[in-house]
Structures are given as C-alpha cells and as structure tokens.
Amino acid sequence: MxxxxxxxxxxxxxxxxxxxxxxxxxxxxxxxxxxxxxxxxxxxxxxxxxxxxxxxxxxxxxxxxxxxxxxxxxxxxxxxxxxxxxxxxxxxxxxxxxxxxxxxxxxxxxxxxxxxxxSWDEAAAAWMMFITAYGGLIDLAGVGEGDTVLIPAASSSVGLAAIQICTMVGATPVALSRTSSKRQALLEHGAAAVIATQEQDVLAEVRRLTGGTGARVAFDPVGGPGFAELTAALAKDGIILVYGALSSEATPLPVMDVLGKHLTIRGYELFELTTDPERRARATEFVYNGLDSGALKxxxxxxxxxxxxxxxxxxxxxxxxxxxxxxxxxx
Missing domain, CATH: 3.90.180.10 (Medium-chain alcohol dehydrogenases, catalytic domain)
Known part of the structure; x- marks a missing residue:
C-alpha cells in the first residue's frame, strides 16, 4: 500500500x-x-x-x-x-x-x-507561491507599470514570486531582508534593490529609491514592529497587504500615517481567491502563462x-x- x-x-x-x-x-x-x-x-x-x-x-x-x-x-x-x-x-x-x-x-x-x-520539482513549487503573490499584488492591489512595491521576507518562496510578478508587469520590486547576507542572491533573482532592515534606515532608503514619494504597495507576511516602518515608507494612498504574521511580537498601528496618508491596510489570505471560481480561473491563467513563457520560474x-x-x-x-x-x- x-x-x-x-x-x-x-x-x-x-x-x-x-x-x-x-x-x-x-x-x-x-x-x-x-x-x-x-x-x-x-x-x-x-x-x-x-x-x-x-x-x-x-x-x-x-x-x-x-x-x-x-x-x-x-x-x-x-x-x-x-x-x-x-x-x-x-x-x-x-x-x-x-x-x-x-x-x-x-x-x-x-x-x-x-x-x-x-521539472517535477518546479511544478510542485509553482502554484502556492505565484498565486499567493498574484492575489495580493494583481487581484487586490492592481500593481502595474511604475509602481514601487516593498516585499518583506523577500527570500521566501512567495517573496521571490512577488519579485518576479512585479518585474513581469513593469513594477519595481524592493526586497526587504533582515540582513545583507542574501542581498546578492535577491538582486540576481530580480530585485531592483535590497534593504537590510536591521542594518539600514528603511524610510530613508525608500525615499531615496522613489525620489521622496514613497512606495505605493507593501506586501507583508511579517507584521511586528517593522510594520511601522512600512507605513512610514508608503506614499499617499498607499496599500499594505498583510498576508501573514511571522513576527511573534505585537504589530503597532501607526494611526497618524494611516490617517495622514489615507493608507489602506488589507488582510489577505490565499483561499479568498482560490475558493472563488472566477478569481481562481484568472489567477491560474496568469500564472500558467507566466510559467509557460518563462517570465515566472x-x-x-x-x-x-x-x-x-x-x-x-x-x-x-x-x-x-x-x-x-x-x-x-x-x-
């Protein structure tokens, strides 16, 4: 058996x-x-x-x-x-x-x-990572040409998928990682820039990269104290998509950033998309086409x-x- x-x-x-x-x-x-x-x-x-x-x-x-x-x-x-x-x-x-x-x-x-x-390995790896990223970035946030996107936990499978999807649609993926040890690997896998959150000033780096305007979207599976850095680094009318809680520490709500910049904080989980037949079909087509063309790997x-x-x-x-x-x- x-x-x-x-x-x-x-x-x-x-x-x-x-x-x-x-x-x-x-x-x-x-x-x-x-x-x-x-x-x-x-x-x-x-x-x-x-x-x-x-x-x-x-x-x-x-x-x-x-x-x-x-x-x-x-x-x-x-x-x-x-x-x-x-x-x-x-x-x-x-x-x-x-x-x-x-x-x-x-x-x-x-x-x-x-x-x-x-390969079998690639086929087993593809769908969770790319549909999770697609659902947040494309289905909900409508990320496209010219958008700057902050991607915490960027070396995770979903983080790497988010980098690839941003590149595929003409957005600028900025990878966030705790230290600079994975900087080169993240750049080689498509990140436009890498911010080591324990070594660099996140807000200053995002302002430098965006000419002072801030990022339009943050795609966050972490939460915790770093959440305040994300709200500070977003542009007016920016969106934070929260799809995980990897940090065991409390997540602050920076009310003045949320109010002053009209930010949207949206909880997102994969199954709101994959259990909806129409949204699942659109996601499957997007990911399949990306895999087939080689834009997504x-x-x-x-x-x-x-x-x-x-x-x-x-x-x-x-x-x-x-x-x-x-x-x-x-x-």
Whole structure:
C-alpha cells in the first residue's frame, strides 16, 4: 500500500509519520494523483503545530502542493485524463485533503495541467507561491507599470514570486531582508534593490529609491514592529497587504500615517481567491502563462526524499531556505 504523511498529535516535525493507507477511490469530482514531488509551505508547519487557521482533525493529513501523474479520475472530471502530468492549486482545507504522500486524492477544481517544460520539482513549487503573490499584488492591489512595491521576507518562496510578478508587469520590486547576507542572491533573482532592515534606515532608503514619494504597495507576511516602518515608507494612498504574521511580537498601528496618508491596510489570505471560481480561473491563467513563457520560474531551495519528511520540516523551521523546499517521491 502507498504511504501518506500524517500526524497523530500536534507538535514539532518529529510527530510526522509515513502511514500506509489504501489507494483512494475518486468521487465524481475528484482526481487520484501518483506523486512525483511535494512542495512545503509555512502553512503546513503551522497546521502541524496547531497554530493555523484550521484546527487539525487527528490523525491529520497534511500538504497543499503536489505534482505527479493522474492515476484515476471521477465521473464528472473532463479537464484532465489518466496519464496527464498535473499540479495542485491550494484550494481546499487540509482536513479535507492532504497532498503529501505517494498517492493522493485531490478535488478536481484544484488540479491543473502545468507547462510541459517544468521539472517535477518546479511544478510542485509553482502554484502556492505565484498565486499567493498574484492575489495580493494583481487581484487586490492592481500593481502595474511604475509602481514601487516593498516585499518583506523577500527570500521566501512567495517573496521571490512577488519579485518576479512585479518585474513581469513593469513594477519595481524592493526586497526587504533582515540582513545583507542574501542581498546578492535577491538582486540576481530580480530585485531592483535590497534593504537590510536591521542594518539600514528603511524610510530613508525608500525615499531615496522613489525620489521622496514613497512606495505605493507593501506586501507583508511579517507584521511586528517593522510594520511601522512600512507605513512610514508608503506614499499617499498607499496599500499594505498583510498576508501573514511571522513576527511573534505585537504589530503597532501607526494611526497618524494611516490617517495622514489615507493608507489602506488589507488582510489577505490565499483561499479568498482560490475558493472563488472566477478569481481562481484568472489567477491560474496568469500564472500558467507566466510559467509557460518563462517570465515566472519557481525557485527551488533544497530537496529531500519522502523518508526524510521530518528533516524537511526541521529545515523549514530553520528559516535557512532561499525559495521552496521540495520533497521528492520515488515512483
């Protein structure tokens, strides 16, 4: 029998196990996928440790991203066929479906064919990072030609996706990182400029880069004390999209900046887009076209094998990665 990744108690990476399960049978609107590669995300770490928006139902499946080969389809599924190479868009709850395993069951609406030139690693890495960035930057903020965008946690997979999407639409991506250790790598991956937030004056640097006007958009997964620097560095009528809370410290609300500059602070999470069929379709088309043309290219940090699933989550927790962590599944 194939194995899937599960956990039987909430905790650290050590609670993950490979459990043998029967091959799933697809319902009318489901697809069975024989996995080739799995993508890891911060959401899975939070889900496993009981800090996510969903409380795990134990024993809990886990995983939002997989790339592999269609093994079976339900009666209503017509857009993919047995034998197709596909990926999965995060458009479901992990209590309902878990994508990390050797053979997994996915809802048909989340299964997409990917450009043939992508490797399995790239296909497993693509959708969470690029659709998350697309949803905030394009769907909500309408980022385009001439906009300056501040991107905290820029070396994360979503941060790197945001840099690429900004470049694709003619905006100027300014990467924010705690130290200058990743400066060169971020510049090589498309950042127009890099600000080391623990070493430089963020406001002064943004003013210098924008001729004193400030940035129009900040795409922030961090929060915490640095939030005040972002509001200070925004232009009048600027937008802050908050899509995470990586900082464990309190997030201030700089009221005078918000009032004086007419700022918009918008909470954003991926599933408001991926559970809306029309918005999901637009996002999928945008990302697929970008991947197909080469304008968007997933950045893979490190690869593990499925029997190293605990080690892969330990590496995720270490925050050493530059891009996406991939777990390879041997057919």
């Amino acid at each position: 194939p194995c899937i990744v599960r956990f039987h108690e909430i905790g650290g990476p050590e609670v993950l196990s490979l459990d043998e399960v029967a091959v799933p049978q697809p319902g009318p609107d489901e697809v069975v996928i024989e996995a080739r590669a799995l993508g890891l995300n911060r959401a899975e770490e939070m889900f496993r440790s009981g800090q996510y928006v969903q409380e795990p139902v134990l024993p809990a499946k886990i995983g939002y991203e997989v790339a592999g080969i269609v093994q079976a389809v339900g009666a209503n599924v017509t857009h993919v066929r047995v034998g197709d190479a596909v990926s999965v868009i995060p458009a479901f709850g992990m209590n309902d479906y878990g994508m990390h395993g050797e053979v997994v069951l996915a809802p048909a609406h989340a299964v997409v064919a990917h450009p043939q030139h992508l 997933p950045v893979v940090s490190t690869t593990f094998t499925l029997d190293e699933i605990v080690a892969s989550h330990e590496y995720l927790a270490s925050n050493q990665q530059f891009g996406k962590i991939i777990v390879r599944v041997t057919p």
